Amino acid sequence: MTDNSSAANSSPAASSSGDVDEHGFPRRGMLYKGVAMILGAIITIIPIVPVVGMVLDPLLRKKRAVGPTGPKVDADKFIEVAKLAQLKVGEPVQMPVIADQRDFWNTFPNQAVGSVYLTLQPDGKIECFNARCPHLGCTVNFRSGDNIFYCPCHDSSFNADGTRKNDIPPRDLDPLEVKQNDDGGILVKFENFRVGVHDRTVV
C-alpha cells in the first residue's frame, strides 16, 4: 500500500473532490464507519446466537436426556431392585438397578442403569447405598474380609455403615430411600449424586 498517495494523486476523481483522507480516498465520517462496523457486528453475531443456544442445550434443557424411565419406575421414582429373600443380615449385597434407559433419542429396555448395596439390619430395616463412589464416580467393592467398601480407583474406603474410613472421599457413601411392597420386593429411589464435593446434590 506504499503507492497509495501517488495513486490517489494520479486519480482525477479523488483529487478533484478535495476532501480526502490520509490514504487519498473520499473522507467518511464516524457515522458512516460506525454503521459499517455495527452491521458487520450484527451479521456476525446473529448466526452465532442460535448456535450458542444449541451448544448450551445441556444447561438449558428441562427434561433429562439420560436416565431410568419406563414402567419399572413408579410414580415416586422408586425401582424394584431385589426381593427380601435375597438380602443377608449385616452383610451388604450388590444389586444392579434394572429399568428402561432413556439415552437422548433412544429408549433401551431393561438396562442396568446403576447398582446399589443393600444390607438387612438386625432390626429388620434395610439400608441402601448407591454403589457409585462419592469421590470421583467409580464403583465401590465390598470386601467382606475387612467388612469395608473399597474403591479401586483412588483407595477411598468406607465402613459397612457407609461412613468414611479415610479422607480421600469428600463424604460418606450416598444412602438411598428404600420401601417394600406386598410381594417382598425391595424398591429403591435410585438417584446419582454429584461426585467430588462435600455436599450431597442430585445430578
Next chain:
Amino acid sequence: MISNFLNWLDHRTGYKHLAHEMLIERIPGGARWRYVWGSTLTFTFFIQMVTGIALAMAYSANGKHAWESVYYIQNEMTLGWLVRGIHHFAAQAMVVLLVFHLVQVVIDGAYRAPREINFWLGLVLMQIVLGLGLTGYLLPWDQKGYYATKVATGIVGSTPVVGESMQKLMQGGAEYGHHTLTRFFALHVTVLPGLMLAFLVLHIYVFRRHKITVRDAERAPDASFWPDQILKDAIACMAVLAAVMGLAIWKGAELSAPANPAEAYNAARPEWYYLFLFRFLKFGWVSQMGEATGLGEAFGAVVIPGALMTVLIAMPIIAYYRGGHRFNVYYLWFVVLGAIGLTGLALYEDRYSDRGMEFRFDEHQAHVDGERAIELASRNGIPADGALALVNADPHIQGPKLFRTYCAECHQPASMAPFFKRTKEDGTSEAILPKAPELADLMTRHVSFGSRDWTRQILVNFAGHLAHTKNMPEVKQEQVTALLDEEGSGMAYWSKEHREMLNDAANANDVTALVEFLYAQSGRQDALPPDDKQYLRGREIFEMGQLTKGSFESACAECHSLHVRGEAEVAFDGGLPDLTNYGGSDWNRRFLSDPAAVYGENNAMPAFGDQLSPQELDLLARWLAGDYE
C-alpha cells in the same frame, strides 16, 4: 492506556499492518453493489461453519442413529430446529450466490489474463460447494436424502472405466451402509471444509494480488474497501442472512421418514439446484445418445456436463482470441438460462402437469409419513433397532401403503380415479373401473369403511352402495348378481323393502340407535358404551326389528350371527355375514384373510390370507379399523 496496550500488541504481532493490508484496498471508480458476491459467499461459508459445528456436536453418523439424532436436533434440542434450518437454507443460498458471482466475473471479464489462475481456483471452490451440498443431503438418512443421493452415486458409478471403483470408494462398499454415512460425514465436516478454507485463502490472496477488475474507473472517485465496500458487503450479507433465517423460521428444514432401503420412494428428486440435470437426463434423445455411444447414463450425467464444464474452464484461454470474451458471455448465459429453463420445466411437470400427479401424491404421503415418524419417536423414545422399526410397525404409515398395493385398484378412492388407467394396444388409454365400494381416501388417509355413515348406507342403500361390484370380471358375475338382487332374498332386497321405513322421520332416532349399536361392535374409541340408552335401543332393534313406526319383515338377528361385544355368551346365531366385531380389527383380519368365511356364498372378493403376511394383514386390518394410537 488502551493505546499503550495496542502499541505493545502491534509491536509484537504487527496486527496494524495486517489490518491495513486487509482493509485499505483501492477500488477504482468507487464501491459498487456488483462487487458484493464474493463477500456474501465467504459470509455464507462462515454461517455454515458455525452452524455446522453445533450440528456435528449432536449428529451421529450411523445407519441406526443418523435419522434419530437429526430428529433429536430438530425436535428436542434448544434452537436445534433453527440451527439446522439455517444450515439447510444457507447451503442452498451458497449455490445461488455462486452463480451470481460467476456471472458477474464473466460479464466483467474478471477471468481474463492475468487472472486465469484465480478463475480456476474459483471453479475448484464451486466444485467443493457442490460436493458439500451432495454429501450433506444424505446425512439426515431420511427417504428424501437417501434416494436422491442413491441416484447421484449411481451416476458416479455409471462413469466409464473408473465409475465402479469411484462409487465403492464414496459409499465405503458396494451398497449403502454404516460406512456410507461415516465417509460422507468425514468428507462433509473435515475434507471438504478444509479444502474450502485452503482454496478460499488462495482465491482471496490471488484476488488481492491482481486487484479488483473495474470496467469503468472514471464513474466515481476511487474508494477503499474499508469502509465503502464493506458497508455495501455488510448490507448484502444482511439480506442473505434475512432470507436464510426467514426460510428457516417460515419453512424449516424438513425431515422425511427414516431411510428404508426396502421401500420405493416414488417422489425421489435431487436438491432443487440439481433438478436441471435430473430433467436433462429424462429427455429421450439423451438416453438414445447414451445407448448409441455405449456410454449409457454417463453420457447425459457425466460427459455432457463435463463438456460444458470444460468450456467454462477454458474461458480464460478462449478470451485470448478475438471475440473470445463475447463468446464466453453468450455461452454462460446459454448454460445458465438453459439450466433455469430445465429447472422450471422439471418443477412445472412435478407441480402442475398430469405427469406429476403421482409425484405429488407420493410427496404428500412422504411428508405425512415423516411427521408421523417424528410423532412416534417423540412418544416413548426410539428402540435399539432404530426409528425404521417404529415406522414399519405403524398401521397409520403401513396401512395406506398396503391398501394402495393390494386394495386400491378395485376399491378406488374417488380422488385417485385418474391414477387407474391402462394403455391399450393402439396407444390410447382407458380407465380401469372400480370394482368395489370406496373404502378410504388415500390422500387424506380417512377411512370410510366401517364408519357410521358406511353402516347407514348398507342399511338404506345396499345395492347402490355396492354398485361398483358390477364391474367385476365375468367369472364373479353370478355372485355379484345375487348380491345386488333387489328382488331376491338377500340384503339388497331387505334394504330396498325397508328404505321408506328407514328414511321415515319418525324412525330417525331408531335408525341412529341401530347404527350406533352396530358401530360399537367394532370397538372403536369413539363408540358408545354398552350401557348407553341409545346403544341398548339399537340392540333391541337388532334383535326384535320393531321400530317406532312399523317393523322389519325380518330382524337383523334372524339372518346375522353376532357375538355382542363385551358379552360372554353368543347372543345371536342367524348366519352369514357374521357381524361379530364388524369394522373392528379382528373382523377385518378374519375378513381380509378369507372373505368367503365371513360373507358366505355371495362373496366376490379375493382372499388375501396367502398374499399378505400375518404382520401385513394385521397392519392393514388395524389401519382400516383405526385400531392404533
